[in-house]
Amino acid sequence: MADVQLEQVRKVYGNGQVAVHEASFTIGDGELVVLVGPSGCGKSTLLRMVAGLEEITSGTLRIGGRVVNDIAPRDRDIAMVFQSYALYPHMTVAENLAFGLKLRGAPRGEVERRVSSAAGMLGLEGMLDKRPAELSGGQRQRVALGRALVREPEVFLLDEPLSNLDAKLRHSTRTEIARLHQRLGTTMVYVTHDQVEAMTLGQRIVVLEGGRVQQIDTPMALYDRPANLFVAGFLGSPAMNVLRGRLRAGDGLQLETVQGSRVPLPGVSVPDPWLERELVLGIRPEHLLPVDEGGLEARVEVVEAVGSEAYLHLDFAGQPLVSRLPPTDLPAPGDLIRLRPDPARVHFFDAGSGLRLQP
Known part of the structure; x- marks a missing residue:
C-alpha cells in the first residue's frame, strides 16, 4: 500500500x-478518496495523470514517496478500472x-491463487467458465474489478466504474466496492460525477470545478460546511436553497431579497459588519421548516412524495425553493404555507466571491 501526493500538479x-x-x-495510505465534479471539471484528467496515461505539465506526483512523473504506467504499481468493462469477449x-498476470510472467500457482481469491471476494466463483456475453452488466463490472484486484497493486484507480449500470446495480456494486476497500485496506482513488456515490463511498472527497480544487473534506463536513x-x-x-439580498436588523434580523421580499431569521445572530451587506443566504431543504405563523409565505407548486420523505417545490415571490418534509399531512399544489429556516443550520456566502462567510 502507498500514499499518493500531488504537489502543484498542472495539466495544459x-x-x-x-x-x-x-x-x-495527499491521499493517505489505505484511504478511499473520491474526486467529484461536473463533466469537464478535470477529475478524470487528474486520475489519468496519477495512472500515467496523461503527461503532467508541471508539478510533482509521488506514489509511496517515489516521484513517478516520468515512470511508465506499468511500473507505477497501480491498477485501473475504467467506465467501460473492457473485457476480452473470447476469454x-x-x-x-x-x-x-500471465503477461507479467507470474507463476501458474500464483495466478491461480490470486484469481481464486478475487473470485471469492466478488462472488464470481460460479462464473469462471462463462464469457462476458453471458454476464449481466453488474457481473461484468465485478470481473473488471477482479482483474484489477488480482494485480494486488499499491493503489486502485476507478474511473466512473458504475456509470453504465442501472440504479439498483449501482447501489449493490457501490456497496461491494466499499466492502472490498474495508477488507483490503488498499489506497483507492475513485472518480465520479454522482454526488451520491461520492458521499457514500469517500472517506474524503475532493470537489473540483473548472480544473480547480474547490474543497477537500469528509462527506458530512462538505455537506454541513x-x-x-x-x-x-x-x-x-x-x-x-439560495436567496440573495441584504441583512436588515430593524424589526428582528431579516434578509431583504433582491426581489424585495423579506425572510425573517429569528434566532440567527450575525456579526455587525454583515448587516446591510449584500450576501447569499443558503438553507438545505430539510432545514426549511413549516410553522403556523411568522416565517416566509410560499406557494406550493409541485409535491413529490417518494416514500419515506416528500419534496415541496415552492414559489416564494418568484424565487424557487424546495422543502423536504415527512410524507404526512402534505399540502396540495396551490396551497400557501409558511416556513422558517432552522436558525442553527443557515449558511451565509459572500455575494461577489461566493466564499463561505465565517462569524
Whole structure:
C-alpha cells in the first residue's frame, strides 16, 4: 500500500487549455478518496495523470514517496478500472482475470491463487467458465474489478466504474466496492460525477470545478460546511436553497431579497459588519421548516412524495425553493404555507466571491 501526493500538479493541453490548475493534496495510505465534479471539471484528467496515461505539465506526483512523473504506467504499481468493462469477449471470466498476470510472467500457482481469491471476494466463483456475453452488466463490472484486484497493486484507480449500470446495480456494486476497500485496506482513488456515490463511498472527497480544487473534506463536513456556493449547490439533492439580498436588523434580523421580499431569521445572530451587506443566504431543504405563523409565505407548486420523505417545490415571490418534509399531512399544489429556516443550520456566502462567510 502507498500514499499518493500531488504537489502543484498542472495539466495544459497543446491548444492552451488548462485542464487542471495546481492541484495539491495527499491521499493517505489505505484511504478511499473520491474526486467529484461536473463533466469537464478535470477529475478524470487528474486520475489519468496519477495512472500515467496523461503527461503532467508541471508539478510533482509521488506514489509511496517515489516521484513517478516520468515512470511508465506499468511500473507505477497501480491498477485501473475504467467506465467501460473492457473485457476480452473470447476469454472466460477466469482467463480475463488472469490475463494481466500471465503477461507479467507470474507463476501458474500464483495466478491461480490470486484469481481464486478475487473470485471469492466478488462472488464470481460460479462464473469462471462463462464469457462476458453471458454476464449481466453488474457481473461484468465485478470481473473488471477482479482483474484489477488480482494485480494486488499499491493503489486502485476507478474511473466512473458504475456509470453504465442501472440504479439498483449501482447501489449493490457501490456497496461491494466499499466492502472490498474495508477488507483490503488498499489506497483507492475513485472518480465520479454522482454526488451520491461520492458521499457514500469517500472517506474524503475532493470537489473540483473548472480544473480547480474547490474543497477537500469528509462527506458530512462538505455537506454541513461548504466552502463556497459551488460546493453548496453541487453536494445535496435537492440542492441547497439560495436567496440573495441584504441583512436588515430593524424589526428582528431579516434578509431583504433582491426581489424585495423579506425572510425573517429569528434566532440567527450575525456579526455587525454583515448587516446591510449584500450576501447569499443558503438553507438545505430539510432545514426549511413549516410553522403556523411568522416565517416566509410560499406557494406550493409541485409535491413529490417518494416514500419515506416528500419534496415541496415552492414559489416564494418568484424565487424557487424546495422543502423536504415527512410524507404526512402534505399540502396540495396551490396551497400557501409558511416556513422558517432552522436558525442553527443557515449558511451565509459572500455575494461577489461566493466564499463561505465565517462569524
